[in-house]
Amino acid sequence: MTRKDFLINIGVGAGATFFLSCLGACSNPTGIPAAPSANFTLDLTSPANKPLLTKGGFVYQSGVIVAYTTKGAYVALSQTCTHQGGTVQYDPSSDSFFCPAHGSDFSDTGTVNVGPASVGLKEYTVTKSGSTLHVQG
Ligand code: FES
Numbered sequence: 001m002t003r004k005d006f007l008i009n010i011g012v013g014a015g016a017t018f019f020l021s022c023l024g025a026c027s028n029p030t031g032i033p034a035a036p037s038a039n040f041t042l043d044l045t046s047p048a049n050k051p052l053l054t055k056g057g058f059v060y061q062s063g064v065i066v067a068y069t070t071k072g073a074y075v076a077l078s079q080t081c082t083h084q085g086g087t088v089q090y091d092p093s094s095d096s097f098f099c100p101a102h103g104s105d106f107s108d109t110g111t112v113n114v115g116p117a118s119v120g121l122k123e124y125t126v127t128k129s130g131s132t133l134h135v136q137g
Contacts, residue, residue, distance in 0.1 A: 032085050035078035035122035036063040037137070044131040052133070056092030064124060064135060069108055070095050076135045077110045077125035083117035099120065 036129035051057030058067035065079040067090035086101030097106040105114040110121035
């Protein structure tokens with residue numbers, strides 16, 4: 001191997017290493033884990049899910065916040081704030097989801113109402129059958 005070939009190989013290797021490390025970092029610049037996939041049921045007769053019988057109530061399950069909104073709809077969003085990973089809560093007074101860490105606020109479809117978060121929350125499909133909620137997405 002000539003000196004020129006050696007220097008080219010080192011340059012290509014360093015470039016590839018830099019590119020791959022940037023690719024990993026750039027695909028998730030906040031370091032917040034991706035919103036989980038969900039496929040679970042909630043038994044509304046269970047004491048643990050009692051908050052979902054009252055408008056304004058909410059529970060957490062498998063990385064998802066499930067709320068019974070003041071409008072009378074069941075809504076499920078990823079519970080981890082996209083800003084820096086705080087846990088969002090449902091606020092019945094504004095019918096929105098907020099993060100107490102820095103004040104981000106999200107609509108009932110997960111879009112950002114107020115920053116600093118700039119990326120919305122994942123929305124899940126909720127279907128009700130009798131006294132069971134099925135959350136998936
Ligand atoms: S972590 Fe939610 S607003 Fe900062």
